[in-house]
Every structure is written in C-alpha cells, then in structure tokens.
Amino acid sequence: MSAIAPLAMSQTKDELVNHLNLHPETYALMAKEAEAAYKWLTKGETHLKKNCKRKPPYDWNDIAEKSKDEAIIRIAQGGNEYTSYYWNLATPTPDCPNWIARWFLYHKFRYRDGRNKGKSERNKEKKKNEAIRLDSSLAGSSSPEATSVQPEASGSTGQAQYVTTPVYEQQAFYDPVRDL
Numbered sequence: 001m002s003a004i005a006p007l008a009m010s011q012t013k014d015e016l017v018n019h020l021n022l023h024p025e026t027y028a029l030m031a032k033e034a035e036a037a038y039k040w041l042t043k044g045e046t047h048l049k050k051n052c053k054r055k056p057p058y059d060w061n062d063i064a065e066k067s068k069d070e071a072i073i074r075i076a077q078g079g080n081e082y083t084s085y086y087w088n089l090a091t092p093t094p095d096c097p098n099w100i101a102r103w104f105l106y107h108k109f110r111y112r113d114g115r116n117k118g119k120s121e122r123n124k125e126k127k128k129n130e131a132i133r134l135d136s137s138l139a140g141s142s143s144p145e146a147t148s149v150q151p152e153a154s155g156s157t158g159q160a161q162y163v164t165t166p167v168y169e170q171q172a173f174y175d176p177v178r179d180l
Helices: 013-020 024-042 066-076 099-110 119-139
Strands: 147-151 161-166
Touching: 013 024, 013 099, 013 147, 024 066, 066 099
Parallel strands: none
Antiparallel strands: 147 161
16 A cells, blocks of 8 residues: 655645545545544543643644644544545654544644634625625615616505615625625
C-alpha cells in the first residue's frame, strides 16, 4: 500500500475527497469515526490545555496536543473494513501520527466551534442595512426601476386596484455571489 501526499487541514472536503478518491459513503463512515473521537476529547476537561478557560463547545486550539495525537491514533487504528484502507494511506511523521485522521478531527472541531454561526446573522444584518440604504436612496423617487406595480384585490367592486410597491419590499431572491 502506498502513502499519499498530505493535504493541509484547511483544504476543503471536496479537495480531500478528490485527493483520496473517496466514495461519499466511505467519507460518511470516516466522519462518524472522527465524531467518536471528537466526543471523547470534548466530554470533559481532561483533554484541555492547562490554561484553557473556555466553556463548551471547545475550539481545536483548546485541546492538548498529546490528546489530539491520541485521538488521531484511535481513529486511524479503529477503522472498519471500509475505512481502514484510507486511514492507512497516511504515513506517520514526527509531527502527526495520521494526517487524514487529523484532517477529519480538525473539521469536526471547525464546524462546531461557532465560526459559522455568525455568518447567517451577518447576512441578516447586511440585508437589513441594504434595505435601509435603498429606502433612503429611493425616498421621493418615482423612477420605474424603484417601484413595481401589482394588482390588489378590491373589496366589493370586483375590479382590481393597482398599488405601487417599492422594489426593496418585494421578496428577495437568493444570489450565490452576494449572499455568501
């Protein structure tokens, strides 16, 4: 079995999957094995660095290196018939017992440490600020680009009445470039 060149922990899931030629089901199994090690590391305070004053969820940097290495070895040696082959692709080095297990464990911490929580809150705040900015720039404007004419059901006459609604009040759509 030949070793494979290591990837940085900052590489994406897609890059890892392509690099290892992993099937999605195998990736999921490996992630579950890393999940067990994550739970073991975070179940108490025994694996924390001595100067750690944080409360759960713990950050990757809150865990002692010795405990990380022990968890990585547990992951790599605890693989099943489907995952052992992939764990064994990583050659141990003095710095890291298994870079593949380290990548999986790091990403368990990465997506649980709260870094992504603020993203949705920032998007809400960003949209609110854009609406306020658009509102102030459209104040007094009667340009056709700034308004939309929509029918509104009338009461007893049966005829539609039209109301002018500012564009920013219409339902927003998802823009993959702007809504990051």
